[in-house]
Amino acid sequence: MAxxxxxxxxxxxxxxxxxxxxxxxxxxxxxxxxxxxxxxxAPPRVGLGSAFAGIxxxxxxxxxGGVLWYLRDARVRIRAPERIPDERLVFSFxxxxxxxxxxxxxxxxxxxxAFIIGAT
Numbered sequence: 042m043a044x045x046x047x048x049x050x051x052x053x054x055x056x057x058x059x060x061x062x063x064x065x066x067x068x069x070x071x072x073x074x075x076x077x078x079x080x081x082x083a084p085p086r087v088g089l090g091s092a093f094a095g096i097x098x099x100x101x102x103x104x105x106g107g108v109l110w111y112l113r114d115a116r117v118r119i120r121a122p123e124r125i126p127d128e129r130l131v132f133s134f135x136x137x138x139x140x141x142x143x144x145x146x147x148x149x150x151x152x153x154x155a156f157i158i159g160a161t
Contacts, residue, residue, distance in 0.1 A: 059129070067106035067137055074102030089159060093152040100145045107137025 078098035084091050111134045118125040 060132075063106075063110050063133065063137055067103045067110070070106040071099045071102035074105075075099040089152070089156060093149070096148050096152075097145065100141050100148070103141040104138055104145070107133070107141060110137055 075095060075098050078095055083095065087095065111130070114125050114130050114133050118130060
């Protein structure tokens with residue numbers, strides 16, 4: 042009986058480098074969206090409404106980056122399923138697209154509450 046040289050199917054080691062590159066690229070995209078907002082659309086004095094717009098642009102950059110990375114992983118998975126494990130595909134979507142969107146929803150609700158309280 043020969044000993045198998047391949048590790049079991051479920052024990053593939055995932056490299057942290059692709060995940061780190063995703064964080065860096067999404068962060069840079071978010072910062073660039075924030076800077077674009079600050080130097081083009083932002084008023085000289087940032088108030089309640091424009092503060093939400095700044096946060097929106099920052100998070101929008103992260104969400105767009107996350108969706109683009111997810112679409113890239115999905116295309117690679119369609120061509121070669123062994124290259125992208127299920128865990129990385131789900132992790133990429135949840136961490137880089139859904140969580141920033143959830144943060145945007147929470148920030149929007151807090152902003153709306155602050156706007157209502159401040160308006161009365």
